[in-house]
Amino acid sequence: MGTVDDQILSSRILIVDDEPANVMLLEEVLASQDYTNVWSTQDPREVKALQLEHDFDLIMLDIRMPHMNGIEVMQELGNIIKDDYLPILVLTAQTDTETRLNALVNGAKDFLTKPFQQAEVLQRIRNMLEVRQYYNMKNRYAETLERDVQARTQELQNTRLQIIHYLGRAGEYRDNETGNHVIRMSKSCQLLGQSVGLSDDVSEMLLYASPMHDVGKIGIPDAILLKPGNFEPNEWEIMKSHVEIGADILSTRDSPLMEMAYSIALSHHEKWDGSGYPQNISGADIPIEGRIAAIADVFDALTSERPYKKAWPVDRAVDLLKKESGAHFDPELVEKFLEKLPQVLEVRDQYTDVAEGQSRLEALNAKLVQAAS
Numbered sequence: 001m002g003t004v005d006d007q008i009l010s011s012r013i014l015i016v017d018d019e020p021a022n023v024m025l026l027e028e029v030l031a032s033q034d035y036t037n038v039w040s041t042q043d044p045r046e047v048k049a050l051q052l053e054h055d056f057d058l059i060m061l062d063i064r065m066p067h068m069n070g071i072e073v074m075q076e077l078g079n080i081i082k083d084d085y086l087p088i089l090v091l092t093a094q095t096d097t098e099t100r101l102n103a104l105v106n107g108a109k110d111f112l113t114k115p116f117q118q119a120e121v122l123q124r125i126r127n128m129l130e131v132r133q134y135y136n137m138k139n140r141y142a143e144t145l146e147r148d149v150q151a152r153t154q155e156l157q158n159t160r161l162q163i164i165h166y167l168g169r170a171g172e173y174r175d176n177e178t179g180n181h182v183i184r185m186s187k188s189c190q191l192l193g194q195s196v197g198l199s200d201d202v203s204e205m206l207l208y209a210s211p212m213h214d215v216g217k218i219g220i221p222d223a224i225l226l227k228p229g230n231f232e233p234n235e236w237e238i239m240k241s242h243v244e245i246g247a248d249i250l251s252t253r254d255s256p257l258m259e260m261a262y263s264i265a266l267s268h269h270e271k272w273d274g275s276g277y278p279q280n281i282s283g284a285d286i287p288i289e290g291r292i293a294a295i296a297d298v299f300d301a302l303t304s305e306r307p308y309k310k311a312w313p314v315d316r317a318v319d320l321l322k323k324e325s326g327a328h329f330d331p332e333l334v335e336k337f338l339e340k341l342p343q344v345l346e347v348r349d350q351y352t353d354v355a356e357g358q359s360r361l362e363a364l365n366a367k368l369v370q371a372a373s
Contacts, residue, residue, distance in 0.1 A: 008129045009033070011057035015040040016047055016073065017091060018065040022114070026060060029121050044068040048076050056086070057132045058125065060112070063092040063099065074106040085135040087128040180351040181300055182211040187347045188296035188337075189289075195336040196288075209261040210293050213268045216246030228309075243269055243278050260289050268293040271328045283330075291330040295321065295337050298328075299344070304353060314345065 013035060015026050023040045030038050039050060044065045051059070059077075063070035074088060090103045093114040100111060109131075110124055189210040193203035217225060220242050224235050231239055246265035253259040266278070267290025274282030302317040312320075318338065325334040337344070 007133050008126060009035055010037055011035070011129050011132065012037045012054050013039070013125075014047070014050060014054070014056045014059045016042075016044055016059065016065075016070075017062040018042050018044075019062075022062070022091070022116075025116065026121070029116075029118050030125070033122060044070070044073045047073050048080065051077060052080065058087045058089060058128055060089045060091055060125075061108075063090060063094060063103065071102055071106050074103070074108065078107055085132065087132050089124060089128055180353050181304055182214075183351045184304075184344075184347050185213070185293070185296045185300045186210040187351075188300065188340075188344050189292050191340045191343050191347075192292045192296060192333065192337050193289075195340050196292075196333065198288075205257055205260050206289060206292065209257055209289070210264055210296070212246065212250060212261045213264045213293050213297060214242065214246065215249055215265060216242035216244065218249075219245040240269070240277050263287045264289050264293045266290070268297055270294070272330050273327045276328075286330075291333055295329050295333055296344075299337070300348070303348065 013030065015023050015038065017023050017026075017040075020042060023042060027038055027040060039054065039056075041047065041050065044062075045067050047059070047061075050056075061070045061073060068076075070090060070092075077086065077088075086107070087109045088107050090108045090111045091114065092099065092103075092111060094100075095113060100108075103111070110128055112121060112124060186207050190203050190207040193206045194200070198206070220239060224231065224238050227235065243266060247262055250258060250262040250265055253262050264287075267281075267287050270276035270279065270281050270286045270290055271294075272283060272286070272291070274280055276286075299317055299321060302312040302320065303314055305311040318341070321329060321334050321337065325331040
């Protein structure tokens, strides 16, 4: 980056004066001190375009000029320079208070009175450029600090999302060895959220929060969770308790993401007609994230094979969604989900479970053989 002296001497400087002699004098003074990036113009109408092209570190600006005076030039520059410090050194033979005050109000930082004294010219230019360089250094430091903070924040967010993902898969692993149900279901939630007009941020939050919908299964005994037949009444009550268990696990709601995860875990078994559990709420009283998760969860569960059931054909699962529209499910969401069905099936094909009759170890060996061939 070089020393401060190097940075000052390489600063971009623009001289604006309608008198050629004044321009030549200032160019010679700057050249004598090895300033290397000096532009000049005698037409104040060119200043805006030149500033946009070169982003000057200092503009030496005459006040009395044809076409536009220096005040008008500063006002024009003020319209394009909002969050920056641009030193404007006013060149003027006028010493009245009104002119100087007007110049200061419109952006002037210092004055050079004509006729010029070389030593004064060089010192004022250097003083202003030092301020400009320190301003730039402060901005660069702030930008570096902001990038570091963003990187740290993103690292923490990534870690949190990994934990959330693993927690969701831990619950699902109890009755689905690959845990891919939570991936398919969460991506379907995101698609459905987008289709009903939720913002990209909220839809993305659905993607990350919904995998934890069944984390409460961790607390359900295998004899009930994996039972192939119908539940006895007491067993059904135990099975339903996974909702409260999951909500309890997620009860520390210290972020919008965890708040949504808690809401989904607690409400994804509620039904549109009020016959669901655990709170028996109905219609729009069910949080929309819970209504979305209910459809995505049921559809993927029906079309997936589990230790206690065969996978349903897609057509049969679609028929059930239609039949339960307005009873189990929000009818508007069912309609939107069916519109998104092609994308949902693409996700299902991408994240398939272990093939029927194939153990998890056999599936892994098959993948290794395929990779080696």
